[in-house]
Amino acid sequence: MMNYFPDEVLEHVFDFVTSHRDRNAVSLVCKLWYRVERYSRQRVFIGNCYAISPERLIARFPGVKSLTLKGKPHFADFNLVPQDWGGYVQPWIEALARSRIGLEELRLKRMVVSDESLDVLSRSFTNFKSLVLVSCEGFTTDGLAAIAANCRFLRELDLQENEIEEKKNHWLGCFPDSCTSLVSLNFACLKEINLAALERLVARNPNLKSLKLNRAVPLEALQRILMRAPQLVDLGTGSFVLDRDSDDSETYRKLRTTILKCRSIRNLSGFLEVAPHCLPAIYPICVNLTYLNLSYAAGIHGSELIKLIRLCGKLQRLWILDCIGDKGLEIVASTCKDLQELRVFPSDPFGAGHDAVTETGLVAISSGCPKLNSLLYFCQQMTNAALIAVAKNCPNFIRFRLCILDPTKPDPVTMQPLDEGFGAIVQSSKRLRRLSLSGLLTDRVFLYIGMYAEQLEMLSIAFAGESDKGMLYVLNGCKKLRKLEIRDSPFGDMALLRDVGKYETMRSLWMSSCDVTLGGCKTLAKKMPRLNVEIINENDQMEFAPEDSQKVEKMYLYRTLVGPRKDAPEFVWTLV
Amino acid sequence: MESKVAYQNELNLKATELRLGLPGTDIESEEQALSSARNNKRPLPDNTKECGLKGSSDDAQHSDHEAAPPAKAQIVGWPPIRSYRKNNLQPKKTEAEASGIYVKVSMDGAPYLRKIDLRVYEGYPELLKALENMFKFTIGEYSEREGYKGSEFAPTYEDKDGDWMLVGDVPWDMFMSSCKRLRIMKGSEARGLGCGV
Numbered sequence: 073m074m075n076y077f078p079d080e081v082l083e084h085v086f087d088f089v090t091s092h093r094d095r096n097a098v099s100l101v102c103k104l105w106y107r108v109e110r111y112s113r114q115r116v117f118i119g120n121c122y123a124i125s126p127e128r129l130i131a132r133f134p135g136v137k138s139l140t141l142k143g144k145p146h147f148a149d150f151n152l153v154p155q156d157w158g159g160y161v162q163p164w165i166e167a168l169a170r171s172r173i174g175l176e177e178l179r180l181k182r183m184v185v186s187d188e189s190l191d192v193l194s195r196s197f198t199n200f201k202s203l204v205l206v207s208c209e210g211f212t213t214d215g216l217a218a219i220a221a222n223c224r225f226l227r228e229l230d231l232q233e234n235e236i237e238e239k240k241n242h243w244l245g246c247f248p249d250s251c252t253s254l255v256s257l258n259f260a261c262l263k264e265i266n267l268a269a270l271e272r273l274v275a276r277n278p279n280l281k282s283l284k285l286n287r288a289v290p291l292e293a294l295q296r297i298l299m300r301a302p303q304l305v306d307l308g309t310g311s312f313v314l315d316r317d318s319d320d321s322e323t324y325r326k327l328r329t330t331i332l333k334c335r336s337i338r339n340l341s342g343f344l345e346v347a348p349h350c351l352p353a354i355y356p357i358c359v360n361l362t363y364l365n366l367s368y369a370a371g372i373h374g375s376e377l378i379k380l381i382r383l384c385g386k387l388q389r390l391w392i393l394d395c396i397g398d399k400g401l402e403i404v405a406s407t408c409k410d411l412q413e414l415r416v417f418p419s420d421p422f423g424a425g426h427d428a429v430t431e432t433g434l435v436a437i438s439s440g441c442p443k444l445n446s447l448l449y450f451c452q453q454m455t456n457a458a459l460i461a462v463a464k465n466c467p468n469f470i471r472f473r474l475c476i477l478d479p480t481k482p483d484p485v486t487m488q489p490l491d492e493g494f495g496a497i498v499q500s501s502k503r504l505r506r507l508s509l510s511g512l513l514t515d516r517v518f519l520y521i522g523m524y525a526e527q528l529e530m531l532s533i534a535f536a537g538e539s540d541k542g543m544l545y546v547l548n549g550c551k552k553l554r555k556l557e558i559r560d561s562p563f564g565d566m567a568l569l570r571d572v573g574k575y576e577t578m579r580s581l582w583m584s585s586c587d588v589t590l591g592g593c594k595t596l597a598k599k600m601p602r603l604n605v606e607i608i609n610e611n612d613q614m615e616f617a618p619e620d621s622q623k624v625e626k627m628y629l630y631r632t633l634v635g636p637r638k639d640a641p642e643f644v645w646t647l648v
Numbered sequence: 649m650e651s652k653v654a655y656q657n658e659l660n661l662k663a664t665e666l667r668l669g670l671p672g673t674d675i676e677s678e679e680q681a682l683s684s685a686r687n688n689k690r691p692l693p694d695n696t697k698e699c700g701l702k703g704s705s706d707d708a709q710h711s712d713h714e715a716a717p718p719a720k721a722q723i724v725g726w727p728p729i730r731s732y733r734k735n736n737l738q739p740k741k742t743e744a745e746a747s748g749i750y751v752k753v754s755m756d757g758a759p760y761l762r763k764i765d766l767r768v769y770e771g772y773p774e775l776l777k778a779l780e781n782m783f784k785f786t787i788g789e790y791s792e793r794e795g796y797k798g799s800e801f802a803p804t805y806e807d808k809d810g811d812w813m814l815v816g817d818v819p820w821d822m823f824m825s826s827c828k829r830l831r832i833m834k835g836s837e838a839r840g841l842g843c844g845v
Contacts, residue, residue, distance in 0.1 A: 150725035207730065233732040261732070344736065370737050421727050421734065450727060477727050508728075534726070559725070 082108045092117045111135055118142070119554075119579050121159060121183065122604065125634045126167035137176040138202075139164075143183035145582050145628050146532075147557055149207065152584060152626070154610055156641045159183045169196035177202040177228075184208065190215030194222035202228035202256075209235040213262070217243035220251075228256040230282075238264055245269035252276050258284035260308050260342060267293050275300045284308025287344045295327040302333045308365075309342035312350050328353045341365035341391075348376045358383035362410075365391040367417045378403045389413040394428045394450060401433030405440025413446035418477060421450075428477075431458030438465035446471040454511055455483045459493025469501035473508035479535040482512035489513050495520035498528075508532040518542035522549020530555040543567035547574050557582040565592030572599050580630035591620030593627055597647035604636055605629045605647045751805075751827055755783045756834040766827065771820045779803060783832060790816045802833045 086109055089095055099109040115138040118124060129136065143159025161183045168175055175197040185208045193200065200223045213236065219229065220243055244259075244266050254277040259265060265288045274280060274297050281304060285294065289310030298304070314324055337357050346369045358364075361384050366372060372380075374397045381387075381400070387408040394416050396404070404411065414437060416429055431454045438444060438461065445468045454476055474494075482489055490511040498504060498521050505527055509517065513536035521528065522545035529552055537543070543563040546556065548571070556578065564587030575581060575596075590607070597605035608626035636646040749766040762782055769775040776787050788798030795814050796802045803815040807826045815823070815830070 147725065149730045150728045151731060152725045207732070233730060235732070368733075368736055417729065417733065418727060419737065421729060422722055450729075475727055479723070479726055532728075534728075 079108050083112045086112055090115075114138060116140070120630050120632075121161075121164070122634070122637050123579070123630060123632045126164045128633070130167060130171045130173060134171075134173065136173055138179070139168075139175065139177070140179040140181075141183060142181045145557070145580060146182075146555070147559070147582055147584070148182055152559070154608065154641075154643060157608070157644065158637065158639055158641070160639060161185050162189045165189045165193050165196075169193075173197075174199055176200055177204075179204040179206075180208055181206040182208065184210040185215070187211050187215035187218070191218040194218040199225060201225055202230075204228065204230040204232070205234050206232040207234065212237040213239045213241055213243040217241055217246040220244065220246035221248065224248075224250070225253055226251065227253050229254075230256055230258040231261050232258065234261050236262060238262060242266040242269060244273060247273055249276065253279065255279050256282035256306075258282065258308065260284045260286050260310075260344070262286045262288075264288050271296055271300070278303070280304065282306035282339075285310035285342060287311050291327060291350065292323050295323060295330050298327075298330045298334055302330075303336055304334060305336050306339040307334070307337050307342070309340075310344065312343050312346040314347060314350055324350065324353065328356075332356050335360065337361070339363040339365075343369035343372070346371050348372050351376060351380060355380070355383055359385065362386055363389040367391040367393055367415065369393070370395070370419050374400050382407055384408060387411055389446075391415040391417070393417050393419040395419045396429070396433075398429055398433035398436065401429060402436040402440075405436045408441060410443060411437070411441040412443050414441075414444060415448040416450055417448075418450040421477070428452045431455045434458060435461050435465075438462040442466060443468065445469055448473045448475075450475045450477060452477060453481060453484050454490060454493065455485050456488060456490055456493040456496075457483075457485070459490065460496040463493075463496035463500040467500045467502070469497065469504050471506040472497055472501065472504060473506065473532070474510055475508065476510045479510050480512050489516070491516040491520065495524070498524040503527050506530040509536055510534060514538050515542040515545070518545040522546050525550055527552055529553060531557070533558040533561055535560045537561045537563060540564055540567035540570075544570055547571055553577075554579045556580075558584070558586055560585040562587055564588055565595075568592050569595060572596055575600065575603055575629060576631050578631065580628065582626075582628050583624075584626040586623075588624050588627060589620060590618055590622050590624055593624055593629075594620065594647050596629070601648075602631055602633065603629050604632050606640070607645045607647060609643050609645065749824060749827075751829050753779065753782070753830040753832070755785075755832040756837075758783060764830075766824050772816050772823075776803060776815070779830070779832065785832070792817070800835055803830065804833050805830045 082105065086095070086098060089098055092115070095109060095113060099106045110132050112135065113133045114135060116129060116133055116136050117140045118129070119142050121141045121143050129139075141161065141164060143161075144153055144157060147153060148157070159182060161180055169192050176199050178193065178200075179202075185205060190211055193203075195218075203219060203223075203226075211234075216229075216231075216236075219226065247269075251273070254273070257273075257280065263286065265286055267289065270285075270289070271293065274283070280301050283297070283301065283304055283306070285297075285308055287310055289297075291312060291314050294309055294312075298307075314321075331353055334357060338360060340354065340357070340361055340363070343366055348371065351372065358380060364384060364387055366377065366380075370393060372395075374395055377392065377396045378400050381390075381404055384390075385407055388410050390404065390408065390411060390413070392400075392415070396416070401416075404414075416433075418428065420428075429449070429451050431451070434449055434451070434454070435458045442465060444466045447469065448471075451474070454474060483493070491514055494507075494509060494513070494517050498507070502524075504525055507521070507525065507528060507530070509532065515538045518537060518541070521531070525531075528550045531546060531550070531553065533556075540563055542561070543558070544567050546553070547567070559582075563583065568583075568588050569592060593605050593607060597603065606628045607624055608628065610625070636648065640646055750763050751766060752761050752763055754761045764778065764782075766775070769778065772790070780787055785801050786799050787801055787803060788796040790796055796816075804812050805815055805823070805827045806829050807813050808828065812831070818826075
């Protein structure tokens with residue numbers, strides 16, 4: 073029936089189909105739908121920049137306005153991927169610039185971005201509106217200056233946790249006076265900033281809704297900025313410190329008064345430097361907060377955190393440090409009834425962690441906050457009983473990431489592995505999409521995962537399992553698996569090669585310090601030409617032609633339509 | 649978990665022992681819990697070598713003069729926290745814990761100075777005991793009123809303002825953050841400090 077409608081009607085209907093997956097599905101229905109969909113597609117998500125080429129993107133989606141690209145594998149976040157591995161955005165920007173694509177938004181994660189790329193980007197797309205860079209590197213504030221100076225309609229510049237070399241160029245001052253369209257600005261990851269330019273910028277951008285400052289913005293400046301921007305919804309403070317004794321009490325008083333006017337703030341983060349006695353200034357806005365991120369504020373002790381949290385009854389997302397302690401989590405559980413997402417980071421990753429959290433805190437949260445669906449929890453220990461209780465209280469997990477600081481620690485009460493606990497989680501949370509395991513684990517946990525985790529898309533395994541069976545349970549059972557990353561686990565060639573076709577249904581597989589051999593990887597590469605099987609060699613040992621029986625330190629394989637990449641450094645071998 | 653406290657009170661060879669198994673685990677509990685689980689695992693020394701395990705023989709030679717290495721050795725990429733986050737966690741705290749507070753210690757009449765890490769000590773008693781051991785002398789009894797009575801030595805320190813203060817008057821934490829160097833005074837100079845005049 074749909075074939076009798078003109079294309080415009082189909083297109084109009086497709087406008088309501090917004091998620092990437094749904095649009096991808098639409099494009100597979102028939103040739104007509106494929107055609108209509110591709111011309112009308114505005115937002116494209118490419119989860120692995122090496123899976124496809126910019127030319128093919130441009131050819132298929134000539135109307136693309138928003139592009140999201142991801143580069144390095146996830147374990148690059150933890151220093152497991154060497155420098156210069158890849159993930160360069162330059163070829164993408166160049167190709168897009170040469171084409172007639174009217175790019176308006178670019179979102180990059182774990183990619184290498186150069187000043188030149190930013191310069192080309194800033195000059196090539198007149199309607200460019202939004203640049204979001206997460207965990208990227210390779211550029212300096214010169215690149216930011218180009219963006220500021222040339223993107224006349226810039227709405228969003230969001231720099232999250234990037235490594236940026238800072239030059240003495242006052243890039244913020246490069247925004248012209250005519251720039252009044254900013255809605256979102258985040259430079260928290262920089263160390264310096266031109267304060268005067270910042271205040272002027274805020275003053276002339278009345279639509280600013282999201283502002284995240286860096287450490288170089290002192291409290292006095294924050295107060296002045298908030299005076300200009302009481303409409304902010306999203307605030308990241310810079311330095312939140314005042315000397316107790318100095319004349320700054322006047323500043324503090326002014327800050328308190330100003331904050332009272334900021335009734336729109338719903339998301340609060342920053343506190344990169346904080347003096348606990350300054351915290352009461354934000355008490356008045358706590359009642360409205362739905363997102364609070366104190367995960368960089370190591371200076372706030374448990375008791376002060378608790379005072380703050382007691383005021384945050386509407387909180388839906390909370391990111392904190394483990395110095396909140398189990399007691400503090402109990403307060404969260406009794407106060408934040410709408411809590412959906414909790415992330416507890418370690419304040420002392422390598423220490424003994426006296427203030428840290430244990431299974432007690434997590435159980436308390438689960439019983440007080442039944443809406444919890446997303447968890448990242450770094451803790452000293454966990455028990456099966458606790459996980460079983462959590463599974464029972466919270467059947468709605470979409471993301472469950474548990475990190476026991478000692479990665480092979482058993483249940484300290486029973487000395488058993490944590491198989492049953494995690495098994496309970498996957499069995500009860502039927503919509504689980506992401507899971508990270510830790511603690512002592514045998515093959516059994518993977519049996520459970522394969523059996524119950526039907527919606528699982530991403531699984532992170534470290535120091536777990538006993539044999540190839542473990543990995544096989546997962547590969548056979550998890551039909552929706554897209555990303556699998558494994559380190560330091562006894563999985564070898566048998567598991568790797570059992571079902572080679574599986575990897576074309578996935579985005580990528582990472583295995584490091586496992587038992588897969590060079591021979592096994594070669595076999596896989598030979599059988600599956602549409603996979604890039606990359607071996608990362610960092611040792612000098614590899615100078616000599618390695619034996620096929622030699623175990624591979626790091627393997628990263630991913631499906632691709634464009635063959636081995638041409639920018640691989642010499643320490644990355646793509647097997648064919 | 650082995651804590652820093654336990655480490656410093658005695659020469660804790662266990663913490664610096666080079667052995668199989670992940671850092672921070674006990675052999676006993678490992679054997680109990682892991683007997684079946686670990687059969688097929690790769691031998692861990694590969695990992696520990698790669699990761700620069702700090703429990704090397706170098707550390708075993710350190711005596712209580714020098715700073716103790718962290719009680720737990722580090723596995724590459726564990727715990728899984730982004731470097732950005734690790735580097736930005738209010739640097740004051742992490743810097744201090746990692747590097748120690750080294751101050752020079754001079755003793756009147758001694759041919760050369762020593763250096764100690766104040767972070768290694770829990771409080772004044774441990775510090776004074778360490779100084780006594782290092783220079784082979786006895787410090788007297790501390791009292792607020794009379795300073796160190798009962799010996800001809802007095803431990804003093806130079807504070808941030810450049811003044812020479814008697815060790816022990818202020819809370820330990822405050823002392824640690826304000827002490828620039830230590831000097832063990834001897835003889836009449838020492839008695840002058842403790843004098844209640």
